[in-house]
Ligand SMILES: CC(=O)N[C@H]1[C@@H](OP(=O)(O)OP(=O)(O)OC[C@H]2O[C@@H](n3ccc(=O)[nH]c3=O)[C@H](O)[C@@H]2O)O[C@H](CO)[C@@H](O)[C@@H]1O[C@H](C)C(=O)N[C@@H](C)C(=O)N[C@H](CCC(=O)O)C(=O)O
């Protein structure tokens with residue numbers, strides 16, 4: 117691509133210097149620039165990419181995209197927003213890869229990862245080669261790479277999608293975070309199906325108010341549309357949770373065809389007669405393509421919602437209902453999501469990624485449905501993130517647990533004990549007696565204590581970290597896996 121071609125894609129841009137320079141790659145991180153790359157200077161929240169232009173030039177950048185002209189003798193494409201330019205240029209440079217894939221995006225506070233795994237499983241079982249991008253990793257054709265963020269930056273995303281196209285992937289299911297929507301990371305990505313799971317309090321450190329958080333999610337649906345004469349194979353679909361209060365708002369702002377799913381409110385894809393046991397969940401499913409009885413190995417009403425969202429996406433892709441039933445019935449669940457830890461102990465240990473008040477409430481409510489003994493809960497809240505959810509999570513833990521151990525969960529640069537104090541305020545609000553909870557900063561010691569307290573029939577929930585295998589203290593990342601720590605503690609019981 118020539119710099120002049122890049123400029124023609126951005127209507128208000130101008131070029132300072134030579135326009136016919138050839139661009140052989142694009143990069144937003146100066147440390148990764150290669151000879152011939154176009155370096156896009158992103159003004160960030162912590163540092164400004166413009167300050168790294170010199171390093172990019174030293175590494176061989178052929179030209180820059182800037183919001184202000186820099187004093188370097190190199191062609192510069194001057195734009196009003198480098199973030200917007202990155203999305204447009206990435207999409208064009210990688211030859212519009214999302215238009216060659218059936219793109220399914222999932223947004224919502226909870227359930228994105230679970231739903232994406234369910235869709236990936238159904239599609240692949242139906243021989244639709246499907247790639248996945250999300251919190252845990254990006255994977256396709258048996259290749260998996262851990263991801264630093266839930267939704268990649270626009271440039272990285274377009275590169276990934278291009279790679280999928282080159283490798284004969286037909287469908288891509290991906291998580292679309294509210295941060296990504298707000299920052300335009302998925303601008304230019306052409307989705308066929310946009311799924312909404314649910315919205316509840318989280319990320320207010322970033323979005324500040326619930327209204328702004330909902331509005332950020334809304335961008336996903338507002339950008340999706342159909343022309344009146346769109347070919348059926350080209351139509352766009354908004355798949356919405358009929359039981360979530362935000363459904364009417366998202367319906368009102370999208371021009372896509374809306375398909376709803378739900379349990380409590382009438383919906384196009386509806387579950388009824390839900391039965392939950394410790395081993396799984398069954399329900400009756402009614403859809404616009406027929407009805408069927410479903411069995412999930414995953415527990416909880418919230419997983420019925422995740423399954424309904426996945427079923428709806430699969431029906432849009434014309435997967436037969438029987439095939440969907442068989443795929444979901446065989447799916448053991450997702451890493452770190454209501455994952456049972458079994459080291460032969462006479463009580464249940466469950467590790468779960470719940471890190472929002474709503475997520476914690478859902479998993480605890482589910483446990484109450486099958487717990488024979490007491491419920492012991494170990495959890496904490498992340499440092500340098502939404503502080504307002506801490507007391508709310510304390511309240512939820514207090515409401516459902518017989519004993520709560522409040523501990524650390526990635527304290528980052530905050531004083532760990534002060535995070536625990538914020539959570540304790542919620543426990544106190546619920547007027548929990550002082551002998552029904554404890555603050556233990558060291559997560560290993562908290563898990564150890566809970567394991568020692570557990571009696572036969574009890575359920576011990578270790579919430580917050582799920583699949584994560586680290587703990588961030590200060591700026592250091594330490595190895596830490598709740599599942600391994602719990603197993604060690606259980607083995608220690610017999611010594
Ligand atoms: C708040 C937020 O989203 N920040 C993202 C943003 O950071 P930033 O704007 O501060 O960027 P920066 O680090 O200041 O750098 C600015 C520019 O300088 C460049 N740079 C920087 C250093 C250098 O030596 N050379 C260089 O070129 C960077 O590559 C970047 O282009 O752009 C960075 C570069 O892409 C992201 O890594 C960073 O995500 C941070 C790590 C983050 O924690 N994001 C979270 C909040 C997030 O996005 N989470 C959601 C999921 C939430 C959920 O549902 O749980 C997600 O989608 O992951």
Ligand SMILES: Nc1ncnc2c1ncn2[C@@H]1O[C@H](COP(=O)(O)OP(=O)(O)OP(=O)(O)O)[C@@H](O)[C@H]1O
Pocket residue numbers: 224225226227228229230231251266291313314418419421422452453454468469470471474475476478479582
């Ligand atoms: N549909 C749902 N409704 C409410 N809570 C849910 C739902 N699905 C999962 N959860 C809870 O949220 C936790 C995280 O689930 P999952 O990883 O699927 O969500 P996510 O949206 O991808 O989260 P994140 O954005 O933080 O990665 C689960 O461990 C479970 O406790």
